[in-house]
Amino acid sequence: MAVPSKKIPLAWICPASLLEQATRRSGGSRNAGCAVRTRRVAALVSGLAAAVAMLAPGPTEAQLQPHRAEYSLRLGTALNATRIGRAVQDIELDCDGWRIRRELSVDMSLTPSLKVSIAARVEGREQRGGNGFTWRTVQVVNGSEREVRGTVQRNAGTYRVEVETPGDAEQSTLPSQTLMPVAAMGYLVRRLLARSEVFPVLMFGAEAEGAAFLIEVKRTPTGTPDTTPPSQRHVQAPGTQSWSLSMAITRAGRPDGKPLLSLRGRVFDSGVFNALVVDAGAFTVAAHLQGLQMHGMPNCPR
Template identity: 45%
Template sequence: MIDPGGGAEQAALMRGEAFSIVAAVLLVSQPASAQLQPHRAEYALRLGSAANAPRIGTAVQDIALDCSGWHIKRDLSSEIAFTPSLKVSIASKLDGEEPSDGSAFRYRAVQIENGAHRDTHGTVEHAGNEIRAEIISAVGPEQLVLPPPTLMPVAAIGRLVEQLRAEAAFSPTLMFSAEAMGDVFQIDVRQVGSESLRAAPRWLDPVAVPAAQSWPVLMTFKRAREENPKALFSIRAQLFNTGVLDRLTVDAGIATVTADLQALEMHKVPDCPESR
């Protein structure tokens, strides 16, 4: 199902970056708690979309909100067995903070592949009419000017949810992704029929998601800083207006990874003076 020498796109998928990008798209911009509900969601990951596709790990996203803004924690762990003697162990962790107005994002990301660590941290913020990023990794600091109007991870979904609620025409969204080596992705979104979503696995108990609305969507990801970018992968999922995703199918061409909600805890929304 996967060629171990499948190239850069496959490596990105195997590190869990595709799922992490989806997790980043679970957030809202303005006002801080208008639609997104802080929550902790746990997902079961499988390699392939068949009913008997093997489980390869779990992913957890915890989104907390206090009066200083959003706090994001993501933790993905997986082991993929290509053959009985060839296994790949993968872990990805992210800690991020974003103020409620979406003006900045500070983060630390750690990725571990078969025991080899890659640690990066950075800051993305509006500076006048520009959006600047400083990303520090083992090779040293890198300064970037991001294409406008790049949105921070929390702000990216706000635009999508507002378009869905208003039944407005969709236009591409640019989103900064920390896990994808500090890159900017163009996300093209369209609403699809519910019949296009795969069925949830039978062995997984359904999880009730508190929400007033939900939409089946198809999201296509491209690298925004490339000229004439090609689609890297697409994601079909059920998006709830509380910010929870379920029944994700990540299609990267050479491989398919699915993520299904297996546990959900909703956090309380703080009562902040500025939100009264």
């Protein structure tokens, strides 16, 4: 999940061609018109990154099922909604821990004059037990690339974060109850298996340059439609139990406590979501499972 902890550079969203158009329309101000673009695209990148992060499978007391899942992304919840891209989540388990790879690609128009192209990649490793995490993210928005590298390590009960961006490096700490991505999803499924109706999860978001997010989870009578869009084949998520959920996501420590976005979906006890809907206010994106490959378990010495 992710909401950038810094302002997105203007040129990252409004390349030279769009800035020149804004200059002509505004009578000379290169920044005119880009404030709206910045807010809309920041919300889009944040919402889609959150969706991909929440698709991560997690360990449960019942089953451990690493896998590669592919989701189609559609603008809106209608079954015939316009397809705008895809998301891939690939997570494997070896004797040292979890390896996570995520890919996101989107091409869409938010308005007749604002077209957005997003490509994002995340590679990360989470230690067994969730005591450490290393990652590298690359996001390309409208042709402009940004790379972030970081590490998280728990020492004496405190998570310390080191983040490197081009020309900058930062250090910070996380709230003591923060869970790494796979550990957080495992905790979510365990609470559901224990029949919890409402509960919080404090989750680390690598795409957010090393920030913690509070997820307020609530079981609901319905989550997302189980119907597969007619243009793609149905893929059955593995598991013996499933739950419909709604989730409100807030940046940890945010003074106003206002949710950044909301998610709703259905998760199985294997940790697999069959569908997920991201509501970022200005837009809604639905993710539908369209491909699934289960990975094997490692044979590690005891």
